[in-house]
Amino acid sequence: MIRVRSTSACLLRMQHLGHPTLLVGPAPSRIFARGMARTSSGQRDRPSRLMLSTRVADRKQKPSTGGLNVRQAGLTPPRPFRDTGRSDSNTRPSRQDSQDRKTKPSFKHMKMAQSLFPVSWAQRANTGAKIENWGSFNDFDLLPSIKEAVSNKALGDLTTIQPTAVQKLVIPVLTGMGLKARQKTVFEGRFESFLIAAETGSGKTLAYLIPTMNYLKREEEIPLEKKFSKEEEEARSLTKRLEMEQQLFDLEVPTVENTDVNGKPRAVILVPTSELVNQVGAVIKSMSHIAKLRSALISRDFSGRVIRNRLFFSPIDILVSTPHLLSSLAENDPRILSNCSHIIVDEADSLFDRSFSPITSAIISRAEGLKRLILCSATIPKSLDRSLRKLYPDMQRLVTPHLHAIPRRVQLSIVDIDADPYRGNKLLACADNLHKLAKDDTEEGFIKKVIVFVNERETTAEVASYLRFRGFDAASLERDTSDRKDASVLDYFTGPKTAVGPEVKAMDRMAVLVTTDIASRGVDTKTVKNIVLYDVPFSTVDFIHRLGRTGRMGRRGQAVILVDKNTNKAWVKDIKKAMFLGGPLI
Numbered sequence: 001m002i003r004v005r006s007t008s009a010c011l012l013r014m015q016h017l018g019h020p021t022l023l024v025g026p027a028p029s030r031i032f033a034r035g036m037a038r039t040s041s042g043q044r045d046r047p048s049r050l051m052l053s054t055r056v057a058d059r060k061q062k063p064s065t066g067g068l069n070v071r072q073a074g075l076t077p078p079r080p081f082r083d084t085g086r087s088d089s090n091t092r093p094s095r096q097d098s099q100d101r102k103t104k105p106s107f108k109h110m111k112m113a114q115s116l117f118p119v120s121w122a123q124r125a126n127t128g129a130k131i132e133n134w135g136s137f138n139d140f141d142l143l144p145s146i147k148e149a150v151s152n153k154a155l156g157d158l159t160t161i162q163p164t165a166v167q168k169l170v171i172p173v174l175t176g177m178g179l180k181a182r183q184k185t186v187f188e189g190r191f192e193s194f195l196i197a198a199e200t201g202s203g204k205t206l207a208y209l210i211p212t213m214n215y216l217k218r219e220e221e222i223p224l225e226k227k228f229s230k231e232e233e234e235a236r237s238l239t240k241r242l243e244m245e246q247q248l249f250d251l252e253v254p255t256v257e258n259t260d261v262n263g264k265p266r267a268v269i270l271v272p273t274s275e276l277v278n279q280v281g282a283v284i285k286s287m288s289h290i291a292k293l294r295s296a297l298i299s300r301d302f303s304g305r306v307i308r309n310r311l312f313f314s315p316i317d318i319l320v321s322t323p324h325l326l327s328s329l330a331e332n333d334p335r336i337l338s339n340c341s342h343i344i345v346d347e348a349d350s351l352f353d354r355s356f357s358p359i360t361s362a363i364i365s366r367a368e369g370l371k372r373l374i375l376c377s378a379t380i381p382k383s384l385d386r387s388l389r390k391l392y393p394d395m396q397r398l399v400t401p402h403l404h405a406i407p408r409r410v411q412l413s414i415v416d417i418d419a420d421p422y423r424g425n426k427l428l429a430c431a432d433n434l435h436k437l438a439k440d441d442t443e444e445g446f447i448k449k450v451i452v453f454v455n456e457r458e459t460t461a462e463v464a465s466y467l468r469f470r471g472f473d474a475a476s477l478e479r480d481t482s483d484r485k486d487a488s489v490l491d492y493f494t495g496p497k498t499a500v501g502p503e504v505k506a507m508d509r510m511a512v513l514v515t516t517d518i519a520s521r522g523v524d525t526k527t528v529k530n531i532v533l534y535d536v537p538f539s540t541v542d543f544i545h546r547l548g549r550t551g552r553m554g555r556r557g558q559a560v561i562l563v564d565k566n567t568n569k570a571w572v573k574d575i576k577k578a579m580f581l582g583g584p585l586i
């Protein structure tokens with residue numbers, strides 16, 4: 001005899017008793033699905049010939065068939081971002097969420113060394129949806145001259161011009177299109193403050209530059225009498241008279257006609273290195289030509305005379321400087337910041353770290369007429385987050401959905417130098433991997449530009465000279481090398497691709513730059529495809545910045561990291577796994 005599960009809802013005729021096989025009702029379909037009937041002893045018998053009723057799909061009531069008899073799959077549409085972590089809703093986590101959490105890699109070792117401020121999935125998803133509204137620079141409330149400066153100068157070499165995610169997020173807010181009521185209230189009393197945080201190579205420079213230039217141009221349109229009240233006007237003319245009197249005794253500051261604005265920029269951009277002064281300054285200069293704004297760059301690369309001439313002989317709208325230089329100038333002459341309405345701190349995680357923070361903060365506090373403080377960074381380390389919450393509790397954070405993620409188009413290989421054939425010889429491992437890169441068939445017809453990052457300044461010269469000994473065209477760049485003075489070294493790596501004939505040997509088709517973190521932040525090495533991490537970076541923050549020199553603005557990239565017995569290999573593996581999944585590092 002055949003025993004059937006849940007016989008209550010069905011009629012069965014069993015063939016071996018001589019009756020035709022007929023099954024009506026839902027329960028036996030499970031048996032049918034299995035395709036086998038079971039004997040009372042639980043053993044499989046011959047294949048069942050039980051069949052479903054032809055009317056079974058027409059049933060009105062919900063069948064108890066586990067959803068087999070339906071004509072349409074009852075699948076829920078996928079969510080744009082998986083919110084499996086903490087969320088801002090009060091609902092309990094679903095069974096799916098807890099299952100996801102079990103199957104998701106835990107990144108245990110990255111968590112142990114956690115240095116980055118965590119951005120919730122809910123926040124990322126929310127921003128992702130917001131930026132979808134903007135498709136082109138024409139959608140923004142920008143002056144025609146600024147739009148022209150973007151399309152003809154800043155991005156003039158592109159055929160299709162579209163704002164990037166960070167530009168879609170930042171420009172509407174800073175041009176007042178997405179200003180929230182909260183910021184408007186803050187504006188009455190104190191200056192507005194913003195933190196722009198987006199992936200490396202995502203176009204943050206233009207994200208803060210476009211709205212700032214737009215603001216300065218719009219201000220020029222306001223008639224003077226509307227800008228200042230009667231009392232303010234009187235105070236200004238008194239200050240002007242006193243300044244002119246003082247200048248009679250001051251040999252440093254030249255007496256020129258328009259002393260009201262000379263040496264008093266309306267916007268100041270602070271960057272950590274003189275290389276970045278030149279890079280950001282070049283973008284501003286090119287746009288200023290069309291936007292009709294006056295800009296000046298100052299850094300320790302220029303002599304005192306050049307700096308004085310640039311600052312005091314003509315009016316300035318935008319000044320780009322390193323904090324140390326501007327701070328010492330402002331100490332001598334506090335009037336420098338008296339006309340400043342905008343301060344932008346690029347690479348804010350550097351300029352608010354322990355060594356820079358007092359100087360940066362002092363500059364900000366000297367600008368008494370400040371209207372906007374804009375901080376910009378590719379990473380938000382926990383330490384930066386803490387100090388900003390203390391210093392600027394009202395700061396608005398503009399964070400892109402992929403912050404702290406290394407794009408999947410950048411691939412990471414791990415090389416253990418303790419294993420054969422290197423047996424602990426790191427220099428050999430570096431040279432050998434460069435050799436492999438030189439011989440692969442990528443970047444045909446062009447010089448392969450590779451950046452090798454080391455942790456210590458002293459190591460740069462050692463590695464570069466070893467590579468030269470092994471036949472590579474290698475230069476070193478760190479704070480004190482003479483190569484650094486020769487700006488052409490960096491220009492070569494930030495410049496366009498260099499074409500080369502097929503007759504040139506593989507080794508001669510490669511140029512190597514050995515450097516420290518001095519070239520890891522902000523430097524726009526957009527044609528560099530390969531990075532070698534000779535030393536394991538001290539933190540995930542440094543890792544993101546170093547790898548950020550490749551794979552910029554949608555390009556592909558490769559990185560090799562050399563590890564040894566002292567490396568926390570599990571941490572490196574966690575990072576590689578996170579990169580493979582395309583998620584943020586922690």
Ligand SMILES: Nc1ncnc2c1ncn2[C@@H]1O[C@H](COP(=O)(O)OP(=O)(O)OP(=O)(O)O)[C@@H](O)[C@H]1O
Nearest residue numbers: 162163164200201202203204205206378522524553
């Ligand atoms: N909308 C755009 N479309 C195409 N390219 C762009 C766009 N905006 C900027 N770029 C280019 O992208 C490159 C990287 O921009 P930028 O240096 O501003 O990146 P970043 O986000 O500041 O990077 P990092 O964090 O490394 O400083 C530049 O060469 C810039 O000209």
